Amino acid sequence: MGVPPSKDAESWTSAGLATGQAISQWREWAASTIAPIEVEVFDADSFSARWISHGIGQLRLLHLYAPAQRVTHTGTEGSAGRASPSIQLVYSRRGAMKTLMEGKSFTIEPGQFVLLDNRRFYQMEMRTEHEALDLMMPQPWLERHLPDPGALLGRPIDTREGWGRPLGALLETLMDGLDVAPLPRPLIAEQIGSLLALATGFEDTNTCTPHRGQLARRILRRIESDYADPALSPERVAEACGISKRYLQTLLAGSGTSFVQELNAMRLERASDLLADPRARSLPVADVAYRSGFLDPGYFTRLFRKRFGITPSEWRAGHPPQS
Template sequence: MPKPSPPTEDASWTSAGLGRREALKEWREWAASTIAPIEVTVFDADSFAARWVSHGVGQLRMLQLHAPAQRVVHTGREGSSGRAAPSIQLVYARRGAIKTLMGGKRFVVEPGQFVLLDNTRFYQMEMDTEHEALDLMMPQGWLERYLPDPEALLARAISASEGWGAPLGALLEAMIAGLDDAPLPRPLIAEQIGNLLGLATGFPDTGENTRHRGQLARQILRRIESDYAEPDLSPERVAEDCGISKRYLQTLLAGSGTSFVQELNATRLDRASDMLSDRRAAGLSVAEIAFRNGFLDAGYFARLFRKRFGITPREWRAGHAPQS
């Protein structure tokens, strides 16, 4: 069984000449170390015929897969890619439809379409007939240079034969036909893939996109400003309401030099300090003021308060607040 190849090397494998059990074992072993840990159910119990060809393309790995009718289930623990490197997969169907289940969504990737998957998450792909697909393994850090929020694009079929998807589909087909004869070095071809993927998915890295990111960051900060007193306000909840991933939310705020927790705690503490100085709130305990400003744990609130202002909430209420 060949070992996983470095990204710069090419390799290939075929089940020809192997018994069914041995072929399936080698197929699973290769997938576990290259794509993700998988469980394979072959619909024709008497035979298993498959082959793959692997090409390094810069930081990417392009896999050409030919396999019989089968069901493939990502069996790894959620959040883990097993022995394979964490990657976003571009799965492009060339022949045979791929029934897909991921993130609670069921959809079909028809020939001429592609889908983005995360190899650290559960997914299931079922092919009723012999099929051929291209699987492009892309490190997420590399991909984020071209797609600001890859996770927002997961689990939906996208055409590689229409609109801005057509140039990407043409490039993928050209790579399959003759990568060795390409007029550019492979790392430069990888850059072209990233740029065309941005166009195909509607996330080009343009000035307009930069403005959109700024608008989203401001929207998140306004949400914190208005809903800070809700104890269950979380980056996951705000990201879902904004239609983005938690990771992208964090990236947006990091670009503004802050974080969700930093902004939320600062807002809550500022509002709590105002209440502690307000005579109308003199009848409220420190714990009640903490609760009214989103803190469920009065001790945690007191520790954060002292860290931010240098004195305890009770000292602040007693009139020892620092004078500006």
């Protein structure tokens, strides 16, 4: 069945449970954790399943051992049901996954992954026992690396060629090397995001163009690169892109966000990374705030608590974030 779960992982197995109880728990967990999906098990009499869940910064890595089954997104379009809204990276280690999404039919073979939106319809059918990784990524986090992830949904990508290779190697390593990783988990999440951008072929431009999608990506990239500048403003970014402040706000609003929202999110994520880095343990929290672009440490602490549910000092001490 693979390596045992690490000390901080959550896990579940059908072993020792009555068949009906095991299937019921499997379905309930999938609907509340992954998406509002309906699970149809093809051979209930021989049902056997297991999952292990790891937190990696804002990400959630699910390692699944599952029977032959069909899963169908049953929620309304645009709804993640009881699960958190996420973009899923579904990576097959063993067993093919025949997938239907937005009128497209394709198969994810072992060694391939695909991006899915857990708020949109999809159906996956696995005719044999299978093993997979399901990496749950909040869309605001992912858009720092892939500003338009919707354009990449439903496109199988091979981890045995091109830039998919290092991403595939990292995913494989995470399964048995997370506890001995040399970096804090939020920093590991950043490596995943960077490799995902390479593997999917995302291209950035050095100058803004009239295309709305490219402009929005350019704005987000500028926030990502200059977040530590306390003077960074929508006026400055708009000027750099050759557009008006009003048009910048319109572009971001069309993506369901705003300049202030994206800037604060970026600063808080970088601050959380710095607080978790053992190399910066002697750095006062106020200095962490300044280095992340916040001039007012009190304002930084209030935003941090609102975002993560705990103070910066509690985060540094290793307390888990609160929902």
